[in-house]
Amino acid sequence: MFCQWKVAFYRGMWYNFGVKILGIETSCDETAASVVEDGVRILSNVVVSQIDIFKEYGGVIPEVAARSHLEVMMPVINKALSDADCSWDMIDAIAVTHAPGLLGSLLIGTLTARTLAILHNKPLYAVHHLKSHVYANWLSSEKSSALESEDFSGNLPTFPLLALVVSGGHTQILYMSGHNRFEIVGTTVDDAVGECFDKVAKILGLPYPGGPSIAEAALKGDALKYHLPHPKVPNLDFSFSGLKTAVLRAVQKELNLPISHPSHDLKNHLSEQQIYDFAASFQKTAVEILCEKIEKSKEKYPDARSVVVAGGVSANKALRTALPEAFFPLPTLSGDNGAMVGAAAYYEIQSGVSPTDPYTLNIYPRISIV
Ligand SMILES: Nc1ncnc2c1ncn2[C@@H]1O[C@H](COP(=O)(O)OP(=O)(O)OP(=O)(O)O)[C@@H](O)[C@H]1O
Ligand SMILES: [Mg+2]
Structure with a gap:
């Protein structure tokens, strides 16, 4: 897939570039969506945190978290698309956190992503939350396309x-x-x-x-x-x-x-x-x-x-x-966000991972990264 995009050889690997992924994250108490290009460049990053709701309880209440995700999920995705100046036909793939996390929270994110993937005929990638956290280290807010510029060979792990x-x-x-x-x-x-x-x-x-x-x-x-x-x-x-x-x-x-x-x-x-x-x-x-x-x-x-x-x-x-x-992520990307999901999915695609079936994608509240 992505054969119509430009490719570049870097550090022993061929990379597609010009690939835009919509990343969706709802594993705990942040509802987040982002458009990421080539796994490194953030075009938009919208995070709605439920911290204010849970401050008075001193912790997350799973049922309340799931309901809050449901309320803001679509507005968050729409804002991520509009902030990135992207219409649906410019999005190459959707990526979503499917494990680990709170059951109800994961369900809202994955059901939304599955529906959107079917509706807009996009490949869907299911990403492990810890992988996403790690890949926050590949993201920059640089406006230049990292693969096209010298930046890419610069400060990456x-x-x-x-x-x-x-x-x-x-x-x-x-x-x-x-x-x-x-x-x-x-x-x-x-x-x-x-x-x-x-x-x-x-x-x-x-x-x-x-x-x-x-x-x-x-x-x-x-x-x-x-x-x-x-x-x-x-x-x-x-x-x-x-x-x-x-x-x-x-x-x-x-x-x-x-x-x-x-x-x-x-x-x-x-x-x-x-x-x-x-x-x-x-x-x-x-x-x-x-x-x-x-x-x-x-x-x-x-x-x-x-x-x-x-x-x-x-x-x-x-x-x-x-x-x-x-290496540390940009401080704004240390916590949960959709950009890291998009980045992790990009590198999964580069490593040959196939898209998942949107009709059958499951969630795994407790599953190891390997
Ligand atoms: N400046 C900070 N110093 C220390 N801890 C921090 C800081 N900012 C946030 N944290 C901690 O980070 C945690 C939240 O991180 P994160 O959102 O990655 O966790 P999570 O998504 O709930 O869990 P997981 O990623 O393991 O599923 C909280 O425990 C919070 O107290
Ligand atoms: Mg987290």
Whole structure:
């Protein structure tokens, strides 16, 4: 397919170019659509977040999330098309997140994409959410066509590479030998690091989502004030539930309260400075844990030529500072968005993946990347 488009040979691979993909993402609490050209160039990127709805609950309610997706799905897609100055006949393919994520949320996105693919006779690609997060690192907001310009040979990750995926539901290190070729190097045995940021923020009484709140509070805190232990996890796996409990115990100890004291009440006893210091100490420890595992992975995979970081937590400035040589997505593309779905689908197509059947596409709320 795409044989009528220009092709270019780059880094051992033929690329089609001029390919416009509509990417649709609804795996959790963002309704997003984007038009991406050649997997690298964003023509539009529309994200409607449900954060304001879930702030008062302190977390996502799956049924409410699904209903909210339904309300804004088509307006978001229409805006993505109009922002990109694209009519349907200019779109070459549709890509949608089909796994993993919240069941109801995935259903709304995939049912919409399936219907549009049938209606407009477009090939449909089903993309794994973590792949999409990784491919946010290939996206730029450059207006020039990357494949036509020198930019393309510029600052892009080089294979083989290590990808650190740090999000609300996942914490994994992946080894990528090439486009769309993934191997799991390490994974969390319990909580994801983003989940840990969210839970620690709750203990400290900081607003949802916890990651940005902790990062902001940490700016005013002393990161050396509280010593928090690093979990002893063998090999390259992670564990973050112990770190959350360590914060809980440290807060109780600091306040001279027993370990039976309910966690939801602790925030009422903490001073502002104590909150800032706990936020800073926690963030420092979480970042150190991630960096240690990346360093160990580099020892195990000495041929890795790049490190890319992806997922919501990759927006974290302390993490960006701690890994100065790693690739990070544009901060606006760290969280869920449709552009990364379009980018991932483009490279799937380049690797020979066939479109999926829009009449039978299924969703997989819990499925591994490999
Ligand atoms: N600046 C930040 N620092 C730390 N964490 C952050 C920051 N910004 C966002 N996060 C965290 O990122 C997570 C959301 O990321 P993302 O949207 O990728 O997760 P998700 O899509 O819900 O989960 P998954 O991608 O695993 O399915 C939340 O846990 C949030 O607290
Ligand atoms: Mg995500």
